[in-house]
Amino acid sequence: MKLLTFSTLFPNVQRPNHGIFVETRLRYLLASQQVTSRVVAPVPWFPFSHPRFGLYSTYAKVPAKEVRHGIDVCHPRYPVIPKVGMAPAPALLAAAMKSTLARIIDEGYDFDVIDAHYFYPDGVAAVMLGRYFNKPVVITARGTDINLVPQYKLPRRMIRWAASHAAGMITVCNALKDEMVGLGIDGARITPLRNGVNLELFQPGDRAALRTALGMRDFTLMSVGHLEPRKGHELPVQALTEMPDVHLWIAGTGPDRAKLEELARSIGVQDRVRFLGPLPQSELQRYYGAADALVLASSREGWANVLLESMACGTPVIASNVWGTPEVVAAPEAGVLMPERTPAGVVAALRQLRAAYPSHEATRRYAERFSWDDTTQGQIELFQKVAGQGRA
Structure with a gap:
């Protein structure tokens, strides 16, 4: 055919x-x-x-x-x-x-x-x-x-x-x-x-070695996606004011980068926000595998591939409760849905995740259901x- x-x-x-x-x-x-x-x-x-x-x-x-x-x-x-x-x-x-x-x-x-x-x-x-x-x-x-x-x-x-x-x-x-x-x-x-999800490409690595190689020391969130309003990168940036021990690494490119950088400066969290630029999937795998959680604060999503990519690397997620996302984040080992799509919602979800953080092995097993x-x-x-x- x-x-x-x-x-x-x-x-x-x-x-x-x-x-x-x-x-x-x-x-x-x-x-x-x-x-x-x-x-x-x-x-x-x-x-x-x-x-x-x-x-x-x-x-x-x-x-x-x-x-x-x-x-x-x-x-x-x-x-x-x-x-x-x-x-x-x-x-x-x-x-x-x-x-x-x-x-x-x-x-x-x-x-x-x-x-x-x-x-x-x-x-x-x-x-x-x-x-x-x-x-x-x-x-x-x-x-x-x-x-x-x-x-x-x-x-x-x-x-x-x-x-x-x-x-x-x-x-x-x-x-x-x-x-x-x-x-x-x-x-x-x-x-x-x-x-x-590509379970061969996205899989757990040596988490300690990855964190050392990337210079990731504290509790670190990843936010991955085009830097534009729909992806909501500004929400985890703003949430950092209530999470003093958390760092945020953002992967992606787009028209909102300067605006996000200025936001981080204006609220005094610029030292805890790192902009990585666009990363190929082979590199993203390393960052997923090193991070403590992925945050996706989109206003609209069909089926967000980044969620499963992160889970396949053993890293749970925090995500806005929109469209197809509840079909992806459907068990505690996958992660937590935000109670509301606001900075406070990011904070609440992260606190819930950290209070009952799943094993990386359990998160990977969850992702394996999505071949x-x-x-x-x-x-x-x-x-x-x-x-x-x-x-x-």
């Missing part, structure tokens, strides 16, 4: 952690040897690569093609209209991709199913392309595409349209399925398949069903 994986959320040589959860799921699916896939991972068109243009400069440097972990990936360009780009985005994306998909078919890769990730604009554009090329489409909903984007009238209408024409839909947690049903989408056509096997099999069954219907 031949898939065409389609998503703007996919890593590239310039942004190796961008959408890595899409790549990871695909790698496990391909390892089953029951499917093949070519990846179309569009990037916005931009003519200049000068640093003054920030992220758009990075887009300009992304290669047209690359091979990642043995997977052929192409990065065709599509137009983005600043400020007003949300409404026309699916149509612009679909129109720009027609020649790419036609060329792939002409080259002999006549795919059976379009495997699209993120409902808007990617999933909507994928359905437009599927109708044009007469190919069935499966869309995976991942988080803000369902719990944020539909608050806008036109995108909400287009998401419903895409859902009605998709051959199948996947959500990464039950909470997203419930939200889609609330939007008027048929729940019988939605298959929840939660993300797994990729069931998710991979669920995808195979859905894609086979969809491909069979398309041939009927």
Whole structure:
């Protein structure tokens, strides 16, 4: 069975952690040897690569093609209209991709199913392309595409349209399925398949040796994710004023770094906050394995992979009680859900965790329940069903 994986959320040589959860799921699916896939991972068109243009400069440097972990990936360009780009985005994306998909078919890769990730604009554009090329489409909903984007009238209408024409839909947690049903989408056509964790990469190491090597001495929290408002990094920073023996190490990059640094200075905790910048997963494994806990204070999450990555390294978590997160943090050995999404909520959760801190071995055993096997099999069954219907 031949898939065409389609998503703007996919890593590239310039942004190796961008959408890595899409790549990871695909790698496990391909390892089953029951499917093949070519990846179309569009990037916005931009003519200049000068640093003054920030992220758009990075887009300009992304290669047209690359091979990642043995997977052929192409990065065709599509137009983005600043400020007003949300409404026309699916149509612009679909129109720009027609020649790419036609060329792939002409080259002999006549795919059976379009495997699209993120409902808007990617999933909507994928359905437009599927109708044009007469190919069935499966869309995976991942988080803000369902719990944020539909608050806008036109995108909400287009998401419903895409859902009605998709051959199948996947959500990464039950909470997203419930939200889609609330939007008027048929729940019988939605298959929840939660993300797994790479148990080979993320595993406990020599905790004492890791702490020595990294210079981690006191009780240390890790906060991992893009430095932007939705991730809530400011909450654990503010919580440090009530936790004088705790340090916070933040991994990630994004527009809020200067704001977070200024916040730490303004409340006098700058000596206990360390900004690590972006870290590859191989490095994150070391930091997870050394830290005492991971804190994730997001306002929205579909299925937060960082939680399972930390647990797989034997490190429990503190997390906001939002969307799919309670499905991940569902036992004391996993960690603690914050009673409220505030600095005080972080403090309360950490005190609860420290009062009954689980063994690192128990936390690892909990994470081992989340292998990729069931998710991979669920995808195979859905894609086979969809491909069979398309041939009927």
